[in-house]
Amino acid sequence: MSIGELCIGAVIPRTGRLSRLGDPLSFVLDLLAPAVTHVVNDGRRHDLRLAGRDSRSDPAVARRAVHELVEHERAQIVLTLGGTQVLPAVADTCEELGVPCVSTTFPWQAYVYGRDRDPSRPFAWTYHFAWGLDDIADVFTEMWRLCAPRSAPVGCLWNDQLPGRLLRHPHHGFLPRAAESGHPLVDPGGYPEPATTFTSSIDRFRHAGTEIITTAATETDLALFHRQATEHGLRPRLITSSRWLTYPCTSTASDLSDAGIATLVYWSPRHPYRSSLDGTTPALLAETYEQRTGNQWLQPLGLAYALVEVAVHALSTAGDPADRRSVAEAISRTRLHTIAGPLDWTSGPTPNVALIPLVGGQWRPGGRHPAELAIVTNARLPEIRPDADLAFAR
Structure with missing residues (x-):
């Protein structure tokens, strides 16, 4: 029996100059929405839906998108990727609103120092996985x-x-x-x-x-x-x-x-990983993307898929998946094998960062x-x- 609906929100550059970077995350949400319909946390089933908003590749629009996901969709967690101005805008807005955020495709130093933050004072709500300069x-x-x-x-x-x-x-x-x-x-x-x-x-x-x-x-x-x-x-x-x-x-x-x-x-069809959700391999994901879109696979594709994996894992392991603070704490202790490789927020260069190899x-x-x-x-x-x-x- 389901005891309450949860929501994973995503801010995606569907239009504007970053739209090519956003295509993989749009694709992944459409691909997984029919399959990821619930999570089980401590034996209890919670209905789950995925909701996206277009950032239009604009930081101001991205901030409004976060507000819509939090206030109207009641998202427990927000996902995003890419853009030297847009990604920090999303993450900073999540930090201000007190909602967990997971992001990727951005060197971790840019994620930390580009937001004027000293690693000795870690973020409370926002988490990232990528590589370093x-x-x-x-x-x-x-x-x-x-x-x-x-x-x-x-x-x-x-x-x-x-x-x-x-x-x-x-x-x-x-x-x-x-x-x-x-x-x-x-x-x-x-x-x-x-x-x-x-x-x-x-x-x-x-x-x-x-x-x-x-x-x-x-x-x-x-x-x-x-x-x-x-x-x-x-x-x-x-x-x-x-x-x-x-x-x-x-x-x-x-x-x-x-x-x-x-x-x-940072990711290719040849990488030796599998999804924690369904065992999908990088080769199969890239092939599916090309068949359904007619476009060549892009490196963010695997990382976009892993974003959803991390969100589902956090909701499944949080002390209370309906409580955003509990979800943020679950991310901070996450160690998970994903289609983008093993992600470990317990041993990164800062408490909010997990590394992937290049x-x-x-x-x-x-x-x-x-x-x-x-x-x-x-x-x-x-x-x-x-x-x-x-x-x-x-």
């Missing part, structure tokens, strides 16, 4: 070593906004870890996003003799950089790019096909798709064998 540096430096000697300089193409500020921060992960590689880092300073020209950065990189570029640029900005670099005689052998280049390039950036772009991989990938001309993401390094997850060698631009 130091983990990105580890994967990228592994690829740099395959490309050039340790003495070879690396050009840093970083914007003047939150991603760039965090990447160049002397203590918050990427810069100090990358510096340990021995590669001199050439940082010409931040550029505004979207960019209009990269001429000054290109001049600095040429003067320093850089053959490797590292960046977190949007694909449009990176395409502009690559085009202007070619025009000015700068031809990097390797570009390591996080953020938007973890997703397949669109036709607007088709001139990146010969750029030798490598990126981080491997290195590179976009290659594809068969089923115009470009396929090949795994090229695996030091952090040796269970996945590389399926290609790292290739360099000529």
